Amino acid sequence: MWGSALTLYLLLVASQPLWAQTEVPVSAVAPQNCSLECIRQGRPECEYCRVTGDDIKKKVGLVSHHGCIPWPCLELLGDEDPSICEHYVQAPDDVKVEFVHESNPKSDTVIVSWKPSHYGIAFLRGFQVSVQALGGTAVACQLLLFSRNISLSAAHAQTFYKSDPFPGLSLGSQYAVTVMALPVPEQWDKFYQSFYFNTRSCAEKNGLEQCKQDWYPQHIKVQQDDSVVIVTFNLAPPIMGIRRYFCLCRGDGEVKYTDIILDSLENKTHHSFQLSDLHEGTNYTCEIAAKEVDAVRKRFKISVQKAEILPSTPPSLAVVLAVCLAVVAVFGVLLAALMCWRSKVYRKKLDANPEIDTLYEEQDTLKEPVVLPGNRATPPRLLICYSGYDGAAHVKAVMKLGAFIQQHMATRVCLDLWDYLSIAEEGVVAWYCRQIRENDFVLVICSPGLRQRYDPEVTHDDSVDLMSNACSCGAIVQLIGEEVGRAKARGEDMSKYMAAVFKYCEETDIPTELRLAAHYTVPRDLPLLFSHLHGVALHKPGSYLKINNITEKSYTGVPTGAALQLAIQEAGTALNGEQQQMEEPNYDRVDA
Template structure:
C-alpha cells in the first residue's frame, strides 16, 4: 500500500513538472511579439561600422513545426523555429528568415525580418519562430540568419528542407510503409543520365515516386534550384527515370522518395562526365595542328623585326627602382590565362579610379588575363565579407598586382584606405612567408604610374617585383605569362604590348585617355605616357 501511494506521488509530480515546462514554452513564444518588430527584408552586408566587427553566431536548432492553419485560408501553417546562438548574442540586432519553394505545385519566395526592439536582451534558451502559410505537397527550403551579418559568416548558414503534407493524403494511410529506394544506379548517355532503383512492393501502398535533381554550383554542397520528375508506380520490379540535358563537369544532387506522407528519402550526388566522340576528338586534333602551324608562321615572319627592337625593349624596365627589383626568376609553370588580383588605394580620386578600371579592362581584354577587381565584385565581397574575400583572392590568384602612383597614393600618404590597408598587410605577410620558403615571390608585383619614386611604394612591399608603367609594359606582360623577352635567336613580340603601340588597341586607347586625364588634373604629377 505504501508503495502504491509513493508511485502516485511521483506520477503527480512528474505531470506537474511537464505542465510547468509546457507553460514556460508557451509563454516564451508569446513573448516574441514584444521582443521583435517585423519589417521588410534588407540585406546587411556588414564590413564598415565598428559594430560589425563583432561576430554573431549562426542560429541553432533550426527546425520546422506544424502550426495552426485556421488563419491560412486552405493553406498549411508551418512555423520555422530556432534558438539564438550564445556566441555574440549581445550584439544580435535581429533575424532574417528566407523561405523558398524548391519543387512542387506551389511557387513561394518569402522573407521575414525580425528586428530586436530597443533595450531587449536575448537568452540562448529563447525559442524564436516565424509562421508561413504554405501550399501542400511542396518541397521547401528555409535559411535563418542573425544580423548584422559578420564578415565571412554568410555562406555558413545551413538550409533546412521539408515537405508539406499532400492535400489528399492526410489520414489516408493508417500504416505507412518504411520503403526506401535501394539498388540505386546511374547510366550516362551523352548529356542524359538514367536513374534506376528497385520499386516498392504492391503491399507498401505506394502510388508514385518523386525524383528531384539539381546542379550543385562550384564550392556549394546543395543546388540552388531543383527540377521535379513524377513517376507512377506500375508494379514493375525496377523504376527508371531519365534526367535530360545535364551539364558535364558538375555534381548533381538527386533526391528520391515515395508519395507517402513522411516517406523516407534518399539523396545521392552524381558527377556528370564529359564524353567526347571520336569525331569530336579528331576535330580538336585538327584545330590544334592548325593553331600550331599558325603560331610557327607568325614567329618565323616576325623574328627579324623582334631582334631589331630587342635592345629598346631590353632597356625599358623597372625605371626608378634599381636593377634588383625583380626579386625572383619567373616560374617555369606557364598559365595560359593567369588570374590577376588588383589592389589599389580605395580612397583614390575619381580620375585615378578611372585609371584602375581601364587598366583592369586592358589586362583582361588584350593581355589575356583573368582580372579580379573589387569594383567588379561588390556583391560577392559584401556577401563573403571583406577579410575572407581578400584572403580567398590572394590564395586563388596567380599574381597579386599592387597599383601605386605619386603624390601619396600609397602609404604612408593620404591614400591609405581601409580596404587597401588590409590588403597590403596580408600581401606583406605572404611576401615574408615566401621569402622564408624561398619560393613564390614572383607572384607579387608592384606597378607605379607617372613620375613614381620608391618613396611612393609601401615599405612592406620591398620584396615584390616592381614595374614602372607604361614604360615597362613588355616586361610586365612577360612576367604575367612567364615568358622570356629574349632567347637564343629570337625575341618576344606581341602587338599592342609596348609603350608606343598599346594605344592602338581599343582597351589600350581607353587606358591611354584615362592616364592622360589623370596627368592633366595633377593626380599623377604630369604622368609621361
C-alpha cells in the first residue's frame, strides 16, 4: 500500500513567490532533542521530536542520498498498530520563514514555522520540511514526529510548530521550501504546502561596508581640462581591502577600459584618475566598480566638449556685432528661400498622390506599445530536455539556463534535475512523455553528446548519472522528432517544439528530426526565445519590444545571468578539452 509513497512529488513550486520577511511566532513549538525509540515508546518527554538520519538508518536500514524521501508512517511508527497510519491529513497552513543569527557572513540561516490543518489533525503523526536551492540539486530536510500516544485536537490547529534551523543558505539566492504533513496518503495531492523565498543579500545582512560585491562608488565627479578628462570617486572602506578598481567607457562604437590601481596603501577617502584618448564631441556612458567578481557597477556619463581656441587679440564689440548681424541676415534669406522651395515641392507631390496626406496623419498611430498577451492566466510552461553525455559542466549550464528563464523570462520551467522523486516513481521515459503532453513548450538543448546518441563506437562519460538521463535522451529526442514530423505532415502548428545550442556548440549538433523546429543559440537569441514563449513580436511599425536583462549584452547584469555566463564558459572549456584529447593520436599503442 505504501510502496509508491516513497517517491511522491516533494518539491512542487507554489503559484506565487513569497519573500522571506515574515516572523516566526514567539510561542511556536520547537522540536525536542529525542530519539525515534523515545517517540515509539510514547514517553512524555518526547511529544514533538526531530528524527535524525542515524535513527532512520537503524530502523529502516537505508537513507536517501538527499534525505528527503517521505518515509511512510508504517515504516517508523505503525509496525505494531497499522491503523495509526491509515488516515488522510491535509496540508499545513500559514507557512512562515524567519532569518536567525548566523555567524558566517557569507550565508543565512532560516527557521520555518506553520500551523497544522484542522482536517485530519487527530491522525497527524508529524511533518517533513525541506529546503532546496532554485537551480540546484542540493536539498536539506528535517523529519519531525509526534509521540505515539499523542492525538491532537482541533484547538491545536491554531498552534504554530517550527523546524530546527536550516543553516548555510547562500546569500542572495532563491529557495523553495516545502512542508509536508505525515502520514503521507498513497493517492492524494493536498498533503504539502510549498513556496519560494529569497535569502538576504550581503548588504542587507552585513551592511554595505562589509560586502565587496555589493559595494560601489556613490560619489563621482568629472572634470575636463582641455582634452583631458579627470574622474574622482570615493574609495571603499579600508576594512574591505579593495585596492583595485576599473572603469569601462562606451561611445562612438568603441570600448575603452581603464585599470585603476592605488599608488599607495594610504588611508585615503577619494581617488582621481585620468581618461585619455576620448574623442571630442562624443558622449560616453561609463561604469566604475571595484575589481571583484560580480561587483556592482556605478554608471555615469561623460560628454567630451571641444576645446575652445581663444584668439590672441580679442576683436572689438562693434566688429563682433556687425559680423553677427550680417551672418543672421544671410542665414534668414537662405532659410526663407529654402522654405519656399520645399513648400512648392510638397504641393506638387500632394497633387500627384493625395494619399500622402493620409499617411502623415496615420503616422502617429503606429507608435503603440507592445504588451504581453493578457489572455494567459498562468506563465507559459517550458520543458527542457538535454543530454548528460557531455559532462557535468554541460549539465550545469542547462540548469543555470533553466533558472535564468524561470526568474527573468516569466516562464515556469520543468527540468528533471528538480523533480527526481516523480522520475523515480514513474520512470524517466514515462515522466518525459507526461511532461511533453502537459507543458506548453518543449526546448531541446542540443550538443555533441546528443548528436552521437546512436553511435555505439562513441565512449561516453558514465560518471554523470542524472536520473538516467544519459540513457534515455536518444529515445526522448526521437519521440519529439516524431511529434514534429507528424505536426509538419498535418500542417499543424509546430511552435511547441524548439531546439537550442549553447555558443560553444554548433548548429550541426541539432539532430535531423529537430531541424523543422525553430532553433536558437544561447545567449545570443534570448530575446527571440522570449518572443517565442510569449507570442509577441520583437519589432512592429513604430514600436519594439524591450525586456530588461535578456539581451546578450545585459543578461550578465543579474546574478542568475552572470552564473549562466560562467557555466557556459566552463562547459565550453571542458568540451573543447575533451575534443582535443580525442583528436590527439595515441603513440603508445602498437597495432598487431
